[in-house]
Structures are given as C-alpha cells and as structure tokens.
Amino acid sequence: MYDYIVIGAGYGGLSSAALLANSGFKVLLLESHVYIGGCASYYKRDNFTFDVGATTLSAVAENRPMGQLFKSLDIKPNLKKMDIGLVVKMDGKELHRFADKDKWIEAAGTFFGNKKEEKIWNKIYKTEEMMWNFVMNNFSIPPTSIKEAISLIKLSNFKYAGLIPAAFNSLESFIPKSAINNKNYYRFLGEQLLITSQNSIEDTPYLTAAMGLAYPSETYYPYGGMKSNADLIYKKFIQLGGEIKFKNRVSKIEIEKEGYKISTAKGEVYHSKGVISNIPIWNLGNMIEGREGDYFRKKAKYFDSAWGAFTINFAIESNLPTPSAYYQVHTKEKIPFSHGNSMFVTFSEPDDFERAPKGWKTVSISFHTYVGDWELNDYEDYDKRKELVTIKLLEEFEYQFPEFSDSRKMYLLSGTPNTFEFYTKRYRGYVGGIPHSLRKSLINMSPNKTMLKNFYLSGDTAFPGQGIPAVVLGALNIHKIVMSKAETF
Template structure:
C-alpha cells in the first residue's frame, strides 16, 4: 500500500496548486489524475499537429501582486513566457464591435466612441468598479475562507476589512443589475450585453443575478493584466506539476480514484482506491475533482451524510453550465482576422474575440461564444505558419445526454455551423480557411475531464448573497479538504488555483 501525507484527487488547477504548496511545505504528496492530461478544464491536448487549449481563455494574475505572480514566487518557479495584451478582446455585438482595452484611459476613449449616448454614465460606473481594485490584492494576500468556519478564518476576513472596504460594504448586498440602475444604464441594451458577455465567461451569470462583489472582482481582473502564455494555460499546470515532483512528490496520470473511506488501521487517515484496485493511505486528502463528481466516491451514504456535502439531488438541482467547443487550425495568414483587428500600434493581432450574435436571445447555445487564436511565433501550439484556435460557448448539459446517436450528431453539427457562421460575419472567409475542425460537447468533457455530465466552470451565481452558499475548503470530514471551481472562490483558473492554495494552507496548519 502506498502511504503519503496527502493525496490529491484531480490534477486541475486547484489540485495542482494545493499539491505544489503542500509539497513545498515538506509534505509527501501523491496527485492522482483520471485523465491523460494535466490542467483539467484549463488543460490542453494535441491533435493533427496542433496543441489545443481545452477552453478559449487567457492568462491572468501574473501582474505585480497578482495571485499567480505570488504563487510562482512562493514556489520558487520562474514565470512562464508571458505576452501582455493591450487589448483584452474585441467584442463583436450585433450592431458594433467594442475594443476592450486593458488600460483605463484607452478604455474610456473607446466607451465614448461605441456608447456615445451614455458614455459619461458608463465611465462613472467604471470608476466605481475600479474603486474595488484594491480588493484583488487583499484577497491574493489574505486568501480568506468563505464562508468562515474557524476563528482563524474570521480573523483573516477582519484583516481585509480596512476602511476602503467598510465604506463600500453596502454595495456587497446588491446585484450588478441594481448598480446599473443607479447609473441609469439598465436600459442601455448594447452595454448591458457587453457586460453580460464578460460576466458569463468569468463568473457564469449575467447582471441580474451576479453579486456586485463577484462582478467588480471579475471586471477588475481583466484590467489588472491579461496575458498570452506560450503553450497555453496548460503551461501553468506543467509548472505546478514540476514543482510537486522537484519537491520529491509524485503526480500520476490515468489513475482515477473510485473510492474513499476511513482507514481501517485506526490511525485516523484515509484509504483511496484506484480503478485498478490499488490502495493508497493518506493522512489528509484534497478532493479537487469538483462537487459534481463526488457522489459515488465516498464509500457509504452515512459517510456522505456526515460530511455536510450536498446530497446528489441537491447538487444536481443547483444550476451549472457545460461547454460546446470547437478546436480549429489553419494557415495563420488566412485564419487571422483582417488588418483592422490589430492593436492600437498595429503590431499584434487581437488574439481574443467574443461574439454576441443577437440581443434577443440568451448568451448561450452559440448566441455568445469566445474565440482565442494562438500567437504568431508560438510554435508550441501550431506548426510554423499556422494557428491553433479554440472557440467555446456555454450550453446546458442535460439535453446532450437525452439524445439518441443521430439526434446528437445533428445537434453537434448545428452548433458547429452556427459558430462558424458567427465568426464568418466578422471575419469573412474564416471557416473556409480551416484545415482542422474538431467539436467537443458535454459528453466529450465528461470523457476527457472526468467531470460528471460534462459540467464545467462552477455553479451559476443566483443573487447577492450567493457567496455564502458556496462550499469552503472544509469538507466536514476530518482531514478531507476541497478545492476547484465548485469551491470558493470558484470559477476560472485564478479562482480554482486560489481554492487549492487556501486548502493547502489549512492543511499545513
């Protein structure tokens, strides 16, 4: 039987961050990942000569004071090859294209250009948003547990409660929609859809349900620093895994964990069972494979009931998205956008594009999708002279599982056609230049990421107090901790990594 101080289930960003911090803290660690790739939903895979990112997203948190900057420094890791993006993305609305600049003054100029009727209202709104920028660094420094469970958790929260936050406390009991009403922006259709596009991709919801705290944090993250990482976001996962190994611990791929039970030797530890029947004994366990996938892992309903984790019925009733993705590749001189889709210096193409096709439909099921293109010269992602492209739209997971094979294939091709048609409207001829087009559905995500029903991105927030409903690092079982996108602080690469760091710190105490 393999014996370790800590076993980590899942090599997503949360699990790897937890493992790296634990290993650096002197613990013997074993990471068990069910798939053949690191990084989970922020991982990558190679097909037809291209290295595709699993999701259409970008690198954040590497700026001064940012979460990944701090984590890399604490682990003694050199930063990956980073390319700051002066343009966060181009947002292609039905009647206009918005260039979303990172730098404040450039963004305010763009607001005046694309939203002239309400420009000052929108600028005043963003001044309030940017007034919360200090909170990002506070969270990165203190890494609080929410909801707090111990006196130490409460103390960390109190250390964050400086005068700047106390003055803004009443805002935290509101949704973003209410704040828009305060600025007279609730009826500004194009701007509200622009905001909804940013929120659906970062925190899985729109202005009407999004807590102000989540919304302002997400909007500030975009402006703190957006980076293209050579090799994609999976480079972070590779770095964290190497940190684990260099500390003398182990990361195993294709090692799904099928059972977790209390150790029979009376030591108070835990036994994990792999699909091949191997038993692993660990004093502590990190479950980083999402709350969607926990049921059936814990041996015995009594054990599950004693943990305080949601029942399977409660978990399934809590709304969550999956994704439909397109992985594409082709000659760079043909698939890149036209010349007007370059940054203000004309030096670099805009690598990230969001498409919102209609104001009259929900921002899911191909009406909204995000598309990312590999950087010219990133030979890790594509053959010389070519580009790797990922496009992703939110989709409800359940319908994909109720279809017979023929209906499933029809639906898949309808989504492919719809997304390519949307891209062609902005970039004529885009689809005909592609050499590789590979679709991925929720069924694909379950197969390759081991996430039940292909659910990704965490839960969908529902109202201003939603943060208090989130699961914290504590599972309720002694020695068992939680991390990942279904655990505070939740969605996205940054949130998942922070949840792992938070769990590891509690374990090291």
C-alpha cells in the same frame, strides 16, 4: 502512507500538490486521465496544440493568485500581457477592451455614448482591487467556525467594510439607470458576465461582477497554450519529490483512524493522513459513504446546476495578425442550443510556434449550453445536433471574420458537455464552476476547509470557484490553512 493525496490534476489540484510538496509534504496526485490540466488541458494534432477549454490567463500580478503561485514555486511562465485584453464584436463594430483603464473608459464612452462611464468603471476597478486584496489576505472564507468568523472582523479588515453591500446587491443596482436602459450596454454587460460570473446582470453579486468585468485589464496570453503553465507546475511538483499516477480514477474514500483510505477504479489502494479533493462536489458526494458524505451530497444538491460548454477547434492558414488573441463575438444569429448571444473566440499568436507552425494559427471557439440538451438517448440525434451547431458556428465565424474566409482550415473538432464528461469525468459535463448568484449567496459555497480532519476542497466548485485564478486561490488558501496548523496534522 502519504501526507496528502490530491485527487485530480486540474489547475487547482496541481497547484495544491506543488505547494504542499514545496513545503516538504509527501504528496501523491491521482489523475483519471492521461494528461494533466482538466478543463484547461490540451490535445495535439501533428504540429498543432489545441486548448480543450480555458484559453485566457489573468490575475498574474504579484499580489494576485497566479502571481503568488508562480513566485512561491519559483516558476517563470512565458506570458504576453495583452494591451487589448479582449475585443468585443457587436453589430459589425469592434470595441477594444484596453488593459489601460483610461483608454478603456474613453473607448467605452465613444462606443456606447454613456455620460457616466468614468464613474461606473472607477467603481468597478476599485471594488475589484479591494476584493482581490481582501481574499488574498484572508484565507478562511466562508468561515467554518465562530472562531474563523471572528478572525475576519479584525481591525485590518475594517477597510473592506465597503464591500459588504456589494456582496448582497446585484450589478444592476450599482449601475446608473441611464446606462442600464441603454440596450447595447445592457447586452454588452450581460454577455461579459456570462463568461466570467456564469450568471445574469440581475443575479450576479456586484462584488464578483466587478471582478469579472475588470478582468480584461489583466489578460495574459500563455505561449504554448494553457498547458504550458500547467506543465511548469507539474514539473516543479515532480522535481520536489511529488508522485503522480495517471489513469487512476478515485472511486472511494474511506475514513480511517490515522487518515484516509483511497481506492481507485483499477483496484489500487492508497493511504494518507490528509486529502485534497480537486474534483467537483457533484462527483465527490458519491465517493464517501455515510454521514461524512452527507455534507458533500447536501452541498451538491444545493448547488445543483452549472453550465455546459460547446467548443470547436481548428487550424487556419494565415499570417494576418489580430489586435488581441481574445474576442467575444455577439453573434448575428442565435447559435442553436446556445445560452446567451455570444461566442468566445481565441486565436493563437503568430509567433507561438508551439501551438501552430509558421503561417498558421489555431482557433478555439466556445459558448455556454444547457447540458440537458446533449443528454440524448439516440446517438444519431446527438450527432445531428452536434453537426448542426458546428456548421452554424463556422458560418458565424466566416461572417464575423471575413479576412479568414479564404484561409485553408484543418483539424476541425467539436466538443459538447458529453465530451467534457468523458475526458474530465465532471458530473454531467458541468464546467466553469458554480454560477455566482445572489439567490444562492457566496457564503453558502463550500469552503476549502471541510468538517473532516485534514480534508480540503479545491477546484471550481469550492470557494471562490470559477476560472483558473480562483482555483489557484483555493490551492493557496489550503496551503495557508495547512501551514497555519489550524488543524493538528
């Protein structure tokens, strides 16, 4: 009998498993794929390593989720802080999102011509800082009982009272009219929010919009790709006595007197006192029968949609440095089947020889797409659609980065929501978590603690969702709840 079985070795599951093993629990991690990492996993082609999805790490400061995880597990990641967290390409010009706040405010002021830039960004950065402090110091969010709700109203939380209006109002209502009426500024904010909050200016709560908009102030490039940190967490977990079983897709969870019975598609059966599910709530609902499963099915039904991603990866032969590894490119033409008008481009750093040999770089491009556009019955139609989008993306890349147009390109591979569904088993290929929305309030998101005893949710469809720092925060919260003995074990 295990203490905990963790389902899914994405960043959320790996972190939960390692933190629990570090506290002496007997943990089994079940993963359906042959690799760890999920949406932040990788594949190799000869001497090249390509990220499949996520490419950017943030929230590494000591008082933020990644920093706290690395500290708790005594992990020393090989990261480079980007002075320019992101380059935004718009209408043939480049806007540098400097990590340094004052430099960024000056750059934005010059680029957009807004007079109130300082006021706007001071408020955004202040809200972001307060929100991080709040979530890092309170782990029962959203509360699952009156007791937990009352515990949030403690004296030390009074300083966060100013955040309340930000949770229930959009970014639009906090930005001066003159700035919102600036067409380019509106475009810029809209595309930034799409990649961070997965939502629009009108519907993203200011609270999480501020966190998303401020992220380029703390952007890190992981040497070796996103896999390198996942590997460090995984190795730590194994070192601490944790067990992992790959190619073991959990198909059923049953509640027993002493805990849980977990069955896998291969027919293997495991027992544990507790469970951490790091798979999306859309997948989880179908694994638990009866009244207990209804809770997850209801949540899945309420948050019934998310984005899909289209990705391409390739290698280019070039020594040319880029000012940042990360670009958000406002496209000249709308890419077919894209939502929004931008693509996210990541270059490997010239001295990252784990990703590409000397004189070469890897390039990863992604954009948001509707999953329904890829759910075609006819394979030929699907292939044609995929080819069309790949060609358009490459044309756009050539146009936006003429400095690489003569460079040799190799190992081109594209992925659609179907690819994500195939490799990560995520329902319909929904990725990136649940969009942060005023209409479906953050309070309704699935808390890490569930109604079932010793049964927790991590991953990007549980609070706070979206992105690696968020799923790691979920794992840290679960660890705190377990250690606080909020439930008897």
